[in-house]
Amino acid sequence: MKRWMAAAYLPRVRPDLWLLSALVVIAALGLVMVGSSSVAVADRLSGEPMYFFYRQAVYALIGLVVGFIVLHIPMRMLAANTFTMLAVGLGLLLVVLLPGLGHSVNGAQRWLNLGPLALQASEPARLCLVLYIAGYASRRQYELATSWAGLFRPMVFLVIACFLMLLEPDFGASAILVAVAGIILFLAGARLRYLFVIGGGGALALTMMVLSSPYRMQRLISFSDPWAHPFASGFQLTQSLIAIGRGHVTGVGLGNSVQKLSYLPETHTDFLFAIYAEEFGLIGSLALIVLFSIVVWRGFAIARRAVDAGHMFSGFLAYGLSAWVVLQAFINIAVNMGLLPTKGLTLPLMSYGGSSLVMMCALCALLLRVDLESTQALREARS
Structure with missing residues (x-):
């Protein structure tokens, strides 16, 4: 302490x-x-x-x-705990979907009841995930600039997070998260054509979701x-x-x-x-x-x-x-x-x-x- x-x-x-x-x-x-x-x-x-x-x-x-x-809170403490932030973010998005824990309003199950207050899980979850992406980008700049694998690893967690948000459903929060993550990874050196390919796949998936x-x-x-x-x-x-x-x-x-x-x-x-x-x-x-x-x-x-x-x-x-x-x-x-x-x-x-x-x-x-x-x-x- x-x-x-x-x-x-x-x-x-x-x-x-x-x-x-x-x-x-x-x-x-x-x-x-x-x-x-x-x-x-x-x-x-x-x-x-x-x-x-x-x-x-x-x-x-x-x-x-x-x-x-x-x-x-010093930045170095946050940088050293980005995986913890990732676990917290994904955990919040999962917990809010569990019956008895998540609270539904207007057909959207986005809230956790905390006594007199209600917490919208996607708000702190997005911040935790952005902290993880920034930490990953700072550690893996060379891999992001040279290989698909460097970009694929954070995208796995982003896909999981967006899938959980869409189950709430919270399309807007997932769109912001993907856009912010894409900007960070691009500035960290990820090749633009890799991002376009992944973004095109995401756009196709969203189009299919809308049509269905x-x-x-x-x-x-x-x-x-x-x-x-x-x-x-x-x-x-x-x-x-x-x-x-x-x-x-x-x-x-x-x-x-x-x-x-x-x-x-x-x-x-x-x-x-x-x-x-x-x-x-x-x-x-x-x-x-x-x-x-x-x-x-x-x-x-x-x-x-x-x-x-x-x-x-x-x-x-x-x-x-x-x-x-x-x-x-x-x-x-x-x-x-x-x-x-x-x-x-x-x-x-x-x-x-x-x-x-x-x-x-x-x-x-x-x-x-x-x-x-x-x-x-x-x-x-x-x-």
């Missing part, structure tokens, strides 16, 4: 203020929008209009505590033309588009959304961006996109600095985590705008949900830890 406490110190350098500021602003906007977008549904379900706001504030405090703890499932086919059909069935399968998307359209350039003002008054379902979770766009308009939407762009810009800069300092695990991890945030934000916004079928993915740091918010706080803390360690390493090398 004393050894861990001695190792768990914070480097005495200043964090990346662009990254930190963008993350704080996004999280603050998220808390405000959860309160604004959920007043109608909260009043209907609990009689307290700010019910979801209060819960999200508690989740944010828990996330800050978790982030503070993660921030004090009436539920997924219905989602695809309603996405391609939601106005054909505006009061049935296309209802959610058409209401989302109406909300975004009402925002015009400057928005209707904070708290003045009409679509959140029981017209648009899932206003505080998957479709929070639509209410945000209605209340803040095109200008506010572009500002939010800029904030997420700053996160990925500074995240990639931090990753590059870590690689230059010789911290390969930290660098690949920072690349993966930054890509995770921006990809999930892009997919959520695209779903709200009708550019992609519904995936069930939250808007990072903004949508309501304890598992998502706490894990995003841990993810941000990891990015900041990589930043602090790489900055200190380069400073020491120069001096």
